[in-house]
Amino acid sequence: MIQGEAPVATDCQTIQEILTEHGGELERLDGAESQHLEVCPDCREAAAAERALRLIFARAIPPTDPVVEERVLAALRPVRIRRRIVAFLPVAASFLVALVGAVMVGGVPGSGILGLLPEFSTQGWMAFATSVSDWGTAVATGARAAATTLDPALLAGAGLVSIFGLVGVVVTALRWRRVSLWREDR
Amino acid sequence: MAVTGKTTQLADERLVELSLDGDEGAFGLLVRRYQRRLTAFLSQLVGDTELARELSQEAFVRAWSALERFDPKYRFSTWLFRIAHNLGIDQLRRRRLQTTPLYRTDSDGGEVEVVVPDLDKDPLGHLENRALALELRQVIDGLRPEYRELVLLRHFGGLSYQEIADFTEMPLGTVKNKLFRAHSVLRKALTDFL
Numbered sequence: 320m321i322q323g324e325a326p327v328a329t330d331c332q333t334i335q336e337i338l339t340e341h342g343g344e345l346e347r348l349d350g351a352e353s354q355h356l357e358v359c360p361d362c363r364e365a366a367a368a369e370r371a372l373r374l375i376f377a378r379a380i381p382p383t384d385p386v387v388e389e390r391v392l393a394a395l396r397p398v399r400i401r402r403r404i405v406a407f408l409p410v411a412a413s414f415l416v417a418l419v420g421a422v423m424v425g426g427v428p429g430s431g432i433l434g435l436l437p438e439f440s441t442q443g444w445m446a447f448a449t450s451v452s453d454w455g456t457a458v459a460t461g462a463r464a465a466a467t468t469l470d471p472a473l474l475a476g477a478g479l480v481s482i483f484g485l486v487g488v489v490v491t492a493l494r495w496r497r498v499s500l501w502r503e504d505r
Numbered sequence: 506m507a508v509t510g511k512t513t514q515l516a517d518e519r520l521v522e523l524s525l526d527g528d529e530g531a532f533g534l535l536v537r538r539y540q541r542r543l544t545a546f547l548s549q550l551v552g553d554t555e556l557a558r559e560l561s562q563e564a565f566v567r568a569w570s571a572l573e574r575f576d577p578k579y580r581f582s583t584w585l586f587r588i589a590h591n592l593g594i595d596q597l598r599r600r601r602l603q604t605t606p607l608y609r610t611d612s613d614g615g616e617v618e619v620v621v622p623d624l625d626k627d628p629l630g631h632l633e634n635r636a637l638a639l640e641l642r643q644v645i646d647g648l649r650p651e652y653r654e655l656v657l658l659r660h661f662g663g664l665s666y667q668e669i670a671d672f673t674e675m676p677l678g679t680v681k682n683k684l685f686r687a688h689s690v691l692r693k694a695l696t697d698f699l
Contacts, residue, residue: 339688367699368692369688372695372699382541384544390558391540391561392536
């Protein structure tokens, strides 16, 4: 409701909507709206009521509960472990693809490798390291032999599978690293 | 991430990025930033402070689990509140299925549901002015559902009008109008306390 002869740029509802939105803060009103307020007791009353209402709601919100934050962060830990395991699956799958490709290119190398898996001794680990080294040599030798005997298309396909798998290992490992690097502070 | 004045001012979206990079401190800041308002909002929604704490925790865990699917073109706040809101609504539905309301006969012979107040669970139980708490509880519960939701999001969730518009998928003008009307009801009902 407007009293007096002040210029009215806007109506009461518009003013009161603004006051409602800003908790009765008069600073939010522009020149014309402030002029309106000066001559409109209803809007002034609404502004005061909005300020009081804002205080009531501010008091109605319970204080911060530090227990909730602790509980949330504690609850995230098992989820993080699960997520890390799930994120590792593509790495393992890519590695498998790369291995299948390598095997297709070079045949199954180092047939005795499984038999040389480390026993609980230094000698066992040394034998394992040697066999891994032999395995690399065998792959290279096998690849050279395969190149002369296998269908070139098959060989190329196997090579692509292997490369695809290796790229997959790199990409998924980077993603996995991102997931696994969950630090409290850095 | 060490919490400093600077880091606490980082935008939600930046904190989400840091969280995705494995920074627990960043997600901790998001939790700290929203847990009070989220719990207050859920308390009013489900009418039980302890349950609201549990739902709030669940909402954060779900948000964290789905963080990679969060679309940064939306606001983190509205996304988080939507998760919490859905959890709250599910809880209300489940509770309705599990409980049988008690009724008493009023003076006109009609049936009125008996509400047994539990002060320990009352989300407004911390208010020293019990008369105000009671009046506020009644007026909020008595609001039309479409107004009530907006009032809870605004005053307990602390969302801006734009965030509420995004959350409810209503035009901003409609949100303004509805909240204006809701406030008219609130002001009238709470006259003695204003």
